[in-house]
Amino acid sequence: MTPLYAQVKSHILDQIRSGTLTAGKRVPSENELVTQFNISRMTANRALKELTADGFLARVPGVGTFVREATPRTSLIELRNIADEIAARGHRYSSRIEDLREINATPNLIKDFEFKSASPLFHIAIVHEENGMPVQFEDRYVNPFSAPNFLKQNFAEQTPTAYLLALLPADELEHNVEAIMPDANQQRRLKITNVEPCLSLHRRTWSGGHVVTSATLIYPASRYALYSRYNTGAKPQ
Amino acid sequence: MTPLYAQVKSHILDQIRSGTLTAGKRVPSENELVTQFNISRMTANRALKELTADGFLARVPGVGTFVREATPRTSLIELRNIADEIAARGHRYSSRIEDLREINATPNLIKDFEFKSASPLFHIAIVHEENGMPVQFEDRYVNPFSAPNFLKQNFAEQTPTAYLLALLPADELEHNVEAIMPDANQQRRLKITNVEPCLSLHRRTWSGGHVVTSATLIYPASRYALYSRYNTGAKPQ
DNA sequence: GAGTGGTCTAGACCACCGC
DNA sequence: CGGTGGTCTAGACCACTCA
Numbered sequence: 001m002t003p004l005y006a007q008v009k010s011h012i013l014d015q016i017r018s019g020t021l022t023a024g025k026r027v028p029s030e031n032e033l034v035t036q037f038n039i040s041r042m043t044a045n046r047a048l049k050e051l052t053a054d055g056f057l058a059r060v061p062g063v064g065t066f067v068r069e070a071t072p073r074t075s076l077i078e079l080r081n082i083a084d085e086i087a088a089r090g091h092r093y094s095s096r097i098e099d100l101r102e103i104n105a106t107p108n109l110i111k112d113f114e115f116k117s118a119s120p121l122f123h124i125a126i127v128h129e130e131n132g133m134p135v136q137f138e139d140r141y142v143n144p145f146s147a148p149n150f151l152k153q154n155f156a157e158q159t160p161t162a163y164l165l166a167l168l169p170a171d172e173l174e175h176n177v178e179a180i181m182p183d184a185n186q187q188r189r190l191k192i193t194n195v196e197p198c199l200s201l202h203r204r205t206w207s208g209g210h211v212v213t214s215a216t217l218i219y220p221a222s223r224y225a226l227y228s229r230y231n232t233g234a235k236p237q
Numbered sequence: 238m239t240p241l242y243a244q245v246k247s248h249i250l251d252q253i254r255s256g257t258l259t260a261g262k263r264v265p266s267e268n269e270l271v272t273q274f275n276i277s278r279m280t281a282n283r284a285l286k287e288l289t290a291d292g293f294l295a296r297v298p299g300v301g302t303f304v305r306e307a308t309p310r311t312s313l314i315e316l317r318n319i320a321d322e323i324a325a326r327g328h329r330y331s332s333r334i335e336d337l338r339e340i341n342a343t344p345n346l347i348k349d350f351e352f353k354s355a356s357p358l359f360h361i362a363i364v365h366e367e368n369g370m371p372v373q374f375e376d377r378y379v380n381p382f383s384a385p386n387f388l389k390q391n392f393a394e395q396t397p398t399a400y401l402l403a404l405l406p407a408d409e410l411e412h413n414v415e416a417i418m419p420d421a422n423q424q425r426r427l428k429i430t431n432v433e434p435c436l437s438l439h440r441r442t443w444s445g446g447h448v449v450t451s452a453t454l455i456y457p458a459s460r461y462a463l464y465s466r467y468n469t470g471a472k473p474q
Numbered sequence: 475g476a477g478t479g480g481t482c483t484a485g486a487c488c489a490c491c492g493c
Numbered sequence: 494c495g496g497t498g499g500t501c502t503a504g505a506c507c508a509c510t511c512a
Contacts, residue, residue, distance in 0.1 A: 175464065
């Protein structure tokens with residue numbers, strides 16, 4: 001059974017997504033939600049408080065709760081498909097699959113996937129190339145309960161990111177970015193000749209409360225940077 | 238009057254900072270907090286829930302609430318003050334100012350600040366330290382029209398970020414993250430002995446349509462990572 | 475079975491806002 | 494003044510874990 005506060009959150013998010021509630025518009029007050037959903041005010045308060053913490057709403061004491069301008073918290077690293085990015089630059093995309101099979105989760109992976117005990121996982125190692133030059137090494141684990149047919153896909157046609165995004169909407173993302181020196185294996189796969197640092201982007205993706213996939217994306221420093229620009233919704237003086 | 242839940246939060250955070258509660262240790266249960274502070278369980282629940290959301294605690298249903306491992310990582314999305322982040326980990330913050338003066342904008346800086354012609358700029362170079370160890374080198378330029386008193390501030394008391402944020406709301410942000418090998422100057426300032434890659438985070442901040450500041454923040458890879466986790470607003474809640 | 479966290483209720487008092 | 498959000502209470506039922 002879905003908790004009541006989560007149902008209220010979903011209801012409001014649906015209205016924002018569908019355009020019924022647009023930026024700046026007032027959301028039902030806590031007391032209005034109490035009568036609409038036949039819940040207690042504490043439950044309505046929790047729903048609105050969490051949506052505010054998530055960056056969707058802004059609350060003004062004595063006035064009301066409002067839909068915020070285009071979510072300022074979602075922009076730094078969008079979930080984009082590297083094949084589309086490369087195509088958008090007018091370059092040729094290709095890939096090389098280096099591994100694709102079922103494995104047993106290690107203790108670290110069990111923690112990553114929030115599993116309670118040992119479990120099989122799917123693994124893919126794939127090198128993405130732009131005009132034949134490796135630009136990203138993707139080392140990804142996939143929850144077989146979320147994507148049971150993962151191993152049967154043709155990843156020469158569609159990247160793992162694109163397949164998973166089409167299958168399951170990502171409702172929560174976690175990113176961790178580090179600078180690393182690639183090990184010999186990674187250097188070989190990325191065809192790095194000189195000593196060159198890399199960006200290591202670790203990403204976990206949730207859908208429906210479960211970790212769908214955990215991926216480490218490695219970019220050679222000379223060929224890639226992460227970029228974002230966005231509006232915070234603050235009021236300029 | 239400080240809210241009760243905030244008092245409980247402070248009390249627990251103080252114990253983490255002072256070392257009374259270390260990583261992995263169990264925090265008082267909700268019922269124990271109820272009797273200790275003479276509060277209702279909902280208030281105790283709120284304190285523990287928020288500390289969990291803030292990343293300090295981890296809760297296990299049926300077992301208890303525990304202090305999390307302090308991971309030195311900084312938020313990618315929010316504009317946070319490094320002094321607060323370090324204090325929140327219970328560590329000692331200090332800084333070393335290496336430069337603070339007015340300069341003339343170079344062509345690159347003129348472009349960065351969207352100026353039409355040459356102009357003076359303020360410059361600060363400052364090393365941020367955690368328990369005496371350099372963790373960030375900040376190389377920042379500031380628009381004198383936005384913050385005319387910048388050079389007169391005491392940056393031993395307040396970081397440049399904190400000063401500028403209090404002065405002007407950031408209504409637009411731009412980030413660019415790269416992996417770099419630090420040059421000799423940067424190595425010396427960060428006290429890097431071995432060959433070690435660094436994260437370079439370049440950030441421009443707008444307020445009222447003008448570029449207020451342009452900063453390059455350099456983090457040694459071994460001591461820092463950038464982190465973010467957020468809700469995307471996609472369908473399943 | 476005792477203890478834990480997860481959720482929920484039906485009230486309450488308050489500061490604040492706009493009218 | 495009535496409506497808003499911010500906080501708080503004293504109960505409650507549940508699923509879960511651990512001994």
